[in-house]
Amino acid sequence: xxxxxxxxxxxxxxxxxxxxxxxxxxxxxxxxxxxxxxxxxxxxxxxxxxxxxxxxxxxxxxxxxxxxxxxxxxxxxxxxxxxxxxxxxxxxxxxxxxxxxxxxxxxxxxxxxxxxxxxxxxxxxxxxxxxxxxxxxxxxxxxxxxxxxxxxxxxxxxxxxxxxxxxxxxxxxxxxxxxxxxxxxxxxxxxxxxxxxxxxxxxxxxxxxxxxxxxxxxxxxxxxxxxxxxxxxxxxxxxxxxxxxxxxxxxxxxxxxxxxxxxxxxxxxxxxxxxxxxxxxxxxxxxxxxxxxxxxxxxxxxxxxxxxxxxxxxxxxxxxxxxxxxxxxxxxxxxxxxxxxxxxxxxxxxxxxxxxxxxxxxxxxxxxxxxxxxxxxxxxxxxxxxxxxxxxxxxxxxxxxxxxxxxxxxxxxxxxxxxxxxxxxxxxxxxxxxxxxxxxxxxxxxxxxxxxxxxxxxxxxxxxxxxxxxxxxxxxxxxxxxxxxxxxxxxxxxxxxxxxxxxxxxxxxxxxxxxxxxxxxxxxxxxxxxxxxxxxxxxxxxxxxxxxxxxxxxxxxxxxxxxxxxxxxxxxxxxxxxxxxxxxxxxxxxxxxxxxxxxxxxxxxxxxxxxxxxxxxxxxxxxxxxxxxxxxxxxxxxxxxxxxxxxxxxxxxxxxxxxxxxxxxxxxxxxxxxxxxxxxxxxxxxxxxxxxxxxxxxxxxxxxxxxxxxxxxxxxxxxxxxxxxxxxxxxxxxxxxxxxxxxxxxxxxxxxxxxxxxxxxxxxxxxxxxxxxxxxxxxxxxxxxxxxxxxxxxxxxxxxxxxxxxxxxxxxxxxxxxxxxxxxxxxxxxxxxxxxxxxxxxxxxxxxxxxxxxxxxxxxxxxxxxxxxxxxxxxxxxxxxxxxxxxxxxxxxxxxxxxxxxxxxxxxxxxxxxxxxxxxxxxxxxxxx
Ligand code: FES
Numbered sequence: 001x002x003x004x005x006x007x008x009x010x011x012x013x014x015x016x017x018x019x020x021x022x023x024x025x026x027x028x029x030x031x032x033x034x035x036x037x038x039x040x041x042x043x044x045x046x047x048x049x050x051x052x053x054x055x056x057x058x059x060x061x062x063x064x065x066x067x068x069x070x071x072x073x074x075x076x077x078x079x080x081x082x083x084x085x086x087x088x089x090x091x092x093x094x095x096x097x098x099x100x101x102x103x104x105x106x107x108x109x110x111x112x113x114x115x116x117x118x119x120x121x122x123x124x125x126x127x128x129x130x131x132x133x134x135x136x137x138x139x140x141x142x143x144x145x146x147x148x149x150x151x152x153x154x155x156x157x158x159x160x161x162x163x164x165x166x167x168x169x170x171x172x173x174x175x176x177x178x179x180x181x182x183x184x185x186x187x188x189x190x191x192x193x194x195x196x197x198x199x200x201x202x203x204x205x206x207x208x209x210x211x212x213x214x215x216x217x218x219x220x221x222x223x224x225x226x227x228x229x230x231x232x233x234x235x236x237x238x239x240x241x242x243x244x245x246x247x248x249x250x251x252x253x254x255x256x257x258x259x260x261x262x263x264x265x266x267x268x269x270x271x272x273x274x275x276x277x278x279x280x281x282x283x284x285x286x287x288x289x290x291x292x293x294x295x296x297x298x299x300x301x302x303x304x305x306x307x308x309x310x311x312x313x314x315x316x317x318x319x320x321x322x323x324x325x326x327x328x329x330x331x332x333x334x335x336x337x338x339x340x341x342x343x344x345x346x347x348x349x350x351x352x353x354x355x356x357x358x359x360x361x362x363x364x365x366x367x368x369x370x371x372x373x374x375x376x377x378x379x380x381x382x383x384x385x386x387x388x389x390x391x392x393x394x395x396x397x398x399x400x401x402x403x404x405x406x407x408x409x410x411x412x413x414x415x416x417x418x419x420x421x422x423x424x425x426x427x428x429x430x431x432x433x434x435x436x437x438x439x440x441x442x443x444x445x446x447x448x449x450x451x452x453x454x455x456x457x458x459x460x461x462x463x464x465x466x467x468x469x470x471x472x473x474x475x476x477x478x479x480x481x482x483x484x485x486x487x488x489x490x491x492x493x494x495x496x497x498x499x500x501x502x503x504x505x506x507x508x509x510x511x512x513x514x515x516x517x518x519x520x521x522x523x524x525x526x527x528x529x530x531x532x533x534x535x536x537x538x539x540x541x542x543x544x545x546x547x548x549x550x551x552x553x554x555x556x557x558x559x560x561x562x563x564x565x566x567x568x569x570x571x572x573x574x575x576x577x578x579x580x581x582x583x584x585x586x587x588x589x590x591x592x593x594x595x596x597x598x599x600x601x602x603x604x605x606x607x608x609x610x611x612x613x614x615x616x617x618x619x620x621x622x623x624x625x626x627x628x629x630x631x632x633x634x635x636x637x638x639x640x641x642x643x644x645x646x647x648x649x650x651x652x653x654x655x656x657x658x659x660x661x662x663x664x665x666x667x668x669x670x671x672x673x674x675x676x677x678x679x680x681x682x683x684x685x686x687x688x689x690x691x692x693x694x695x696x697x698x699x700x701x702x703x704x705x706x707x708x709x710x711x712x713x714x715x716x717x718x719x720x721x722x723x724x725x726x727x728x729x730x731x732x733x734x735x736x737x738x739x740x741x742x743x744x745x746x747x748x749x750x751x752x753x754x755x756x757x758x759x760x761x762x763x764x765x766x767x768x769x770x771x772x773x774x775x776x777x778x779x780x781x782x783x784x785x786x787x788x789x790x791x792x793x794x795x796x797x798x799x800x801x802x803x804x805x806x807x808x809x810x811x812x813x814x815x816x817x818x819x820x821x822x823x824x825x826x827x828x829x830x831x832x833x834x835x836x837x838x839x840x841x842x843x844x845x846x847x848x849x850x851x852x853x854x855x856x857x858x859x860x861x862x863x864x865x866x867x868x869x870x871x872x873x874x875x876x877x878x879x880x881x882x883x884x885x886x887x888x889x890x891x892x893x894x895x896x897x898x899x900x901x902x903x904x905x906x907x908x909x910x911x912x913x914x915x916x917x918x919x920x921x922x923x924x925x926x927x928x929x
Pocket of ligand 1: 097098101
């Protein structure tokens with residue numbers, strides 16, 4: 001009997017491959033709306049309907065779909081093409097950011113009945129979203145409309161919908177692998193089973209005999225040149241310690257060889273047949289141990305050549321500094337608090353995994369195109385050209401829509417090796433990480449150990465603040481020094497202690513590498529600093545808010561950090577006082593304690609943070625805005641869109657400057673062939689750096705158009721003004737189309753360029769407040785209320801900015817409560833799947849009340865500041881402070897797992913202490929598993 005299924009009413013007869021899942025079968029036939037987020041039915045991004053029932057198509061054998069009707073998101077719209085009601089609702093509420101999860105949510109929610117709608121935590125348990133914090137999704141399901149109508153000249157400050165919205169909800173937005181490339185070859189990687197070993201020999205002959213295998217790449221094929229997978233404008237920010245394929249492996253999971261074949265199955269079989277002889281070397285996974293004399297040296301490279309601070313001690317970077325004398329400051333203090341805080345490895349878990357495709361341009365076979373899930377297309381091109389000695393005009397790097405990044409894609413983790421294969425084979429080659437590889441082959445947040453000592457006078461005035469920070473950067477130093485440096489910057493500068501000291505180290509270990517991740521180290525150190533401030537207040541009997549108000553930096557004050565001052569950092573707007581006022585108001589009117597179950601302990605806690613609005617050391621963006629023939633505008637800007645919403649903001653800025661509506665602006669971005677340089681979409685730079693370049697270009701074009709129109713109409717320049725689709729000069733209206741033609745006839749291009757160098761920089765502020773209840777019998781915690789105050793300057797798009805805050809708080813709650821990448825004593829990741837690495841689901845995330853402060857920044861475009869990273873930073877300490885208030889126990893480690901909380905509270909009670917009284921301290925969890 002022949003195989004037949006109907007997909008979106010179209011018949012398909014091709015037999016599935018043995019063992020093929022329905023997801024792959026559908027994607028192979030071009031139904032790219034069906035997304036691959038995991039391989040185990042955990043994330044729901046691949047949800048489709050089979051005979052009207054939602055299923056996870058990655059778990060559904062394609063052969064079982066025989067004779068059935070399958071509907072994907074592309075088939076969800078009504079037959080006449082009208083959007084399905086849930087699609088329209090997701091547009092109206094903007095129930096997405098990157099949108100990679102959206103098709104799955106649409107397919108699930110389109111089948112919910114009334115009972116299920118009453119129990120969304122249960123109904124949505126099979127779908128994960130990493131970006132939104134779920135509130136926007138809930139609003140979409142409930143039919144709440146947030147998106148505002150366009151209004152000429154009044155785009156800025158309005159809740160405009162993302163321009164990609166219609167593509168996202170219909171499954172037609174094209175992410176990295178949503179393209180069909182004829183003759184595509186597939187790459188799979190053989191990874192190291194050892195934490196530290198030298199490759200003695202490697203035999204690839206059996207692998208090469210596997211039918212379909214085209215090549216096997218080993219360290220013999222890789223350039224000798226060292227580089228860093230981290231991408232910064234200045235490559236010298238990171239150590240050169242990495243080879244494409246190395247003859248020494250330094251963590252379990254490092255690439256050993258790459259097999260390229262006609263199919264993934266053949267490439268996997270090839271990997272299994274490679275015989276490698278290793279000479280095992282001693283290893284170390286603990287950062288403190290790695291610094292001690294006699295520890296195994298992980299990178300024995302000369303310090304100057306590699307920019308590793310002290311290779312013999314595994315110290316990749318360090319910073320030491322003292323302002324005043326902390327010894328004097330502690331001597332003057334009435335109370336001194338000292339403790340050690342620990343944070344864990346956390347994975348970005350963007351739903352689209354890392355990956356790249358390299359192929360040769362059809363009409364120019366000497367030009368290589370790299371399509372990549374990246375936040376940094378220009379820096380990736382630069383690195384590839386340096387690595388392979390290629391001229392920049394021979395390489396084009398393009399990002400499609402990127403399915404989440406959070407800093408994890410500010411790395412070159414796949415592009416280097418697919419290019420090596422493409423150069424050798426002259427064929428298109430694809431490498432897409434599996435979800436498991438994402439855990440042991442990509443990067444994590446840096447685990448930190450933070451020793452803190454803080455002293456204060458009886459009235460709460462700080463006298464001294466001292467930190468000793470050790471960051472475990474893993475086997476490679478990508479972002480290691482920069483994260484460490486940033487972590488002790490704004491976290492210390494926000495307080496005015498006269499005596500400050502810091503000693504910080506970024507240390508190599510034989511573990512999976514850490515990298516850039518939302519907050520860039522600030523979240524870790526803020527956990528310690530804000531916990532310490534709370535503890536000082538408790539010990540002094542002072543309201544923790546009062547202690548903060550007494551010591552925080554004020555407007556116009558210099559930012560002083562013992563790690564070194566950043567001269568270009570200024571308080572160009574100040575909303576920290578307002579942030580704390582929001583918390584105070586929330587406290588004053590709060591009734592949520594009444595919602596606590598009987599017998600539970602109730603507490604409230606606050607934390608705050610400051611963050612620079614862009615990265616130091618140069619972050620550049622160029623933009624060009626052009627009037628098009630049809631009277632609309634084209635914006636070419638380099639920065640990538642991965643759910644951070646910069647496309648919408650750039651549209652709004654342009655529309656505002658040109659007096660039109662955002663829907664008349666087309667954005668081209670993240671393609672090194674069609675836009676000019678942009679350092680990248682990281683460090684919260686999309687609005688404040690790229691946005692400022694766009695603003696300058698748009699303002700420049702407005703000026704050009706008005707000048708040209710005045711000449712054209714022979715009217716005084718001052719009597720001309722821009723309308724939505726025309727220019728009015730002295731009462732005469734000329735359409736933009738007409739103006740374009742007139743300019744064209746005179747060989748004038750109505751376009752303008754804008755540039756911004758990201759300096760000087762301002763700072764943004766955040767404060768988080770929780771009221772929680774704790775069951776002392778089980779350690780279960782309920783969040784009774786969550787309030788977040790954000791000083792984002794002039795908020796360009798309230799809907800979108802609120803989404804960033806909600807998403808940041810949700811991501812931080814995961815890291816605070818349960819997320820952790822666990823490694824064993826060989827550094828092997830033992831949680832490489834969503835079933836073993838718990839991501840916040842709908843049921844885990846409360847609705848956070850988000851408040852924006854009334855400030856306008858003197859540096860940022862139109863008064864705006866950044867707000868994509870910073871909401872993460874105060875969440876863990878605010879939560880720990882609430883727990884301290886409820887239980888009397890100071891928790892010094894995250895995640896705050898239920899059994900950890902229960903044990904600590906039990907011990908505290910056994911010691912005879914009362915909840916809420918200063919006493920206990922969380923028992924330290926030794927070991928990693
Ligand atoms: Fe849900 Fe990005 S919008 S994963």
